[in-house]
Amino acid sequence: MLTVLDHLPEQLLDLEAHQLYDQLGGPTLIHLAGRRDPPLFVSVLLHGNEVTGWQAVRQLLRRYVHRELPRSLSLFIGNVQAARHGQRRLDSQPDYNRIWGPGSTPEHAMAQAVLRQMQQRGVFVSVDLHNNTGTNPHYACVNYLDRSTLHLATLFGRTVLYFTKPEGVQSMAFGRFCPAVTLECGKPDQPHGTQHAYEFLEACLHLSALPQRPVLRQDIDLFHSVAIVKIPEEVSFSFGEAGEEPKGSQPHLRFLPDLDLLNFRELPPHTRIGWTNNGFHLEVQDEQGQDVADRFFYAQDGEIRTRVPLVPGMLTLNSRIIRQDCLCYLMERYPLAG
């Protein structure tokens, strides 16, 4: 299931994300030699609709077509099959950013093969490039809080999200043996997202080492995700003010039309996020898998409001993504020691 190459296929850099499948046929790991070792590891298109990573890599590698890379680079191009259809994943596939832990699918085995190869080569730093579907600031996600990892994250920006669930994400697996980040580069197809990711990768290629001093508290806005919010399969929902639907066809839940503008904002208690026509239907799970909906939200007079101060992240208005992944994560500020 994994193709391994030691060179860049000709004209690969001319291809858009949706054209990669025709050339590569599946997940591909490309090892490119540079002046310094061990390699920088970069993964793109674990989610097929999140094309900024591929755009940034194209921009980066075009600069080194006739020049030696300052550091070796191992590039993993993930779900080209879903990218072909502009989808996060196909219905028949597991999520390519949940396959990096234990599991029995061919995709899990493929991810293990990538991890094994990279462990053998050693890895300087791992970078996994993603997009959000909703409006979010650019931010880095980390799964470990050591100094090198936090320095790497703040090289991208001051907003950093620390999480330990869900498991099976790429940066959690690579973080066990090198500094690893997941970068959320805004919505796909935004030129400034590509530019930001490109500049980060260029900086990583030129780094000889990450600083060992502590990251200063004033240099980082560190958040910790405490819960995930899902909408149960049988619950219908929509966005926008109450519409003109005939009685009986209203959705169970209706959210603010621009809900994603709340991402990374510190919401005071009793903030209204939407309406419910029939009780309360959000499913909120903490990191231990406990249902904690009542701790964070309440319904009153047909409105859904927050109960405690909280910071939502990754809110999206895209119903398919909400069904495939979640409505959002709930975060709080994480105190940094030192």
Ligand SMILES: [Zn+2]
């Ligand atoms: Zn993603």
